[in-house]
Amino acid sequence: MTMWHQTYDPLGNANLSALLAALPVLVFLLALTVLRLKGLTAALLAVLVSALVSAWVFGMPAGAIAGAALLGIANGLFPISFIVLMAVWLYKLAIRSGKFEVIRGSIATISDDQRIQVLLIAFCFGGFLEGAAGFGVPIAICAALLVELGFRPLKAAMLCLVANGAAGAYGAIGIPVLVGAQQGGVALGGMSQMLVPLVQVCALLLPAVLVWMLDGWRGVRETWPVLLVVGAVFSGAQTLTLVLLGPELVDIIGPLAAMGSLAAFMQVWRPVRIYREDQAPPVSGQRWTLRQVLLAWSPFYILTATILTWSLPAFKALFGPDGALGATVLHLPIALLDQRVQEVPPLVASARTLPAVWNVGWLNASGTAILIAALLTVVLSPRLTVRSAAEELAQSGKQMWKPLATVALVMAVAYITNYSGASSTIGLALAQAGGLFPVLAPVIGWMGVFITGSVVNSNTLFAHLQAVTAGQIGVSPALLVAGNTAGGVMAKLVSPQSIAIAAAAVKLVGQESAIMRSTLAISLGLLAYVCLCTLLLSWMTG
Template structure:
């Protein structure tokens, strides 16, 4: 039994700095040296192994177990979800339905500024609420490329837009988990997030337009941008305040989609913006029935995801008649082999949920789509699956490497060392609290995992400095959503979706300032709230 320590060097700031070396090395390789994501991750993983072994004293068996757990998690459920989602998208393209979807969006407006609000912001939030786990980033980035956006720009915009919805993805799981691990009421945390995160959410549509066309773009599209942000934020805040996080993204995304459509009936920008001055494509006209049928794969996807999210269905897979399809696998060197610095025994196991996985819900949507789409055969669908796996291979390898690094950092005590060092800031801790969430999501790629790791630390610190626990857990969640913009997992998913696997550094360089800028806004706003 190995006992974790978070201060092996006898100086918490120094221990935390050493623990942060793999992250710093990864960023250096990606942003400065412009290495590929996989090469950068391999180098950072090697540094993490050395830090865990030589500094934190983690046994080789536990390092191997932590890395193995990360690898298995990357395969199932993460790669399973991503492959199924992109497969569904490719089937939609191969069947010709995606051409109709693209035409229906162009018919709303050929202006790419409006298309970004419609797709990356509104539709992306809807998909985030239904599925999460990178699904909206993959689908929206690919859709923007189909509409004529440059691949790097499409990926970066979809990543930035996701910051408005990432806190409530997959039916509000990040908030629900944050409440569970801290023992607070879900509604209290939801309301705290309205106060902490909603001001930034209000600004994101304006930021997206400015990314594309600067201040002139805002002047020319302010009616649409204002309507979208007020409708989206109003519905999201209302749902969070009165109902909780489960429908925050679904309701807000759907309301924003309807708002853009209705506004387009009475208003259009005087100047049509296209990247690089490209010509306005001729808009194909389709009947309402054709459009509804073309969008059906995504209706089906939403329906299956919602079905899998119903508590009774979850219970069926967890402890009901289908419980045998969920297999819990202990990890040698990790499960019951590590005691954390707080004295808790690590009981983590890898869960192979064959039927209960979100990927299976997406697979069901794929099967229904193929069965109801005469334009594509079973053989054609399998061809698209092979192409999907080949296209996403590098992205999945990068995700696996990062999860291996993240798990070694978490179970060696390195992640806790970084969080604890920041927590020692005392009265100015609220300024730093979102940074802890940013680190958590950058490491794990998941707001859920971030809250699992650091929400209890935020509560303990809040009690020590006299701040509101829900507010700091909200700051942890909000900071985490800004990290999703440059999380290696998110970058890998976006790169794979737009055909830039191996060129992740380009997307990272295009996105990093937006991530840090939004993080700075959350940090300052959290501090202001604690002083009020």
């Protein structure tokens, strides 16, 4: 078996090596924003560039490049595409069952003002779904919900992407933070405390940002009381949960508390002007009974129950190596890549051989939890039949194959970049900044999430590098790992995977570049805040 060793400065110039390492990402960005290519075309171009850079610059064997691309595509299809497809199918079943008219009416009973609706759906409900499921589920479901409520498709996608910045740091059951602390070798409590100024201030302000995006400064002035209530409850409950209990329930307790507070506050306060977009359908004067409302929302109650069950430690333990159902999880090594690539110092303390295994667990996958919720919705809905449900599934697959193919190709770029050592080259080059490195630490996290689409993956890649660099420059390792996490969250607003999911949900496939242009400035603005805050904290705690 031939072993290939990564090299992190193939050109003998760290900055030039890093520039070429970043070429696939730069090409992808330019293809979407400047050339305005479709997402699938831009992703294909990025795969080609990443393969050429890995081969010609980093000397990665062709077989290993092919294996990395295969592993990336495989993980893009399962579990990611499986999760998104099931989420969209569940949403379509809710519409076909006739429940959605009641859902729309129940939201209108809280407020028919679309500024309030975006807080309820994109911010609160989306945050809860991020905590329960993650992996694009909140974007897929909430963006589609907003369109059905009369929001313009482009704006609905944009709002849900930005809203995800309040909850994305903690993901499904706190996994991003747990992985960051583990990979960085830092105390979970110390990292959690550092996340408060980095992330929770953004969560406090994001409701105002969402209303500003929808209705400008006039909208912010007219809704500031509810913005204050929602932002303070959401961020405050998240902060208390994070500090007192840990990250696991941050995106469960915070959004639920904010949702309840919003509903209660709207019983005693109304904006002076009701805002609705021109094409928004008129609000029905019909009022629904509590039983009708509860039944209408049942697909999402069932979804919550199944996702939370799948997230329980006891359930996960069933599928562990020694679990009763462990044999149902397939571990498929990728030929020409598994145990063929080695990370070397200074990225790691000693050389480490990298596994390349595609883990396929159909029973314990989050997509299966959503599938069960969909099947139960069919059984419990008189207007749904097996045939109509199958028709909706086929239509969902036909509608989404292009964005899901885009996700798979972007994952191929990520895996080629990671296994070639190109992503590590970028991080090591930035680490040369010394005392100014804290201002760049979140940028590394941002790039990691932009490439991989996941804060978990970004922390897996760079948390150790952040911690090692922190020790070299005399800064708290917990701060830089937290900075990597917070910076990564701000990239979720423009991550190609997230944008592809949003485009599919609102039926704007092929207009990914328009969505990215609409969220890029906000993403970079939030990143700038995180960078500045990380630098100031490094001075205060150093």
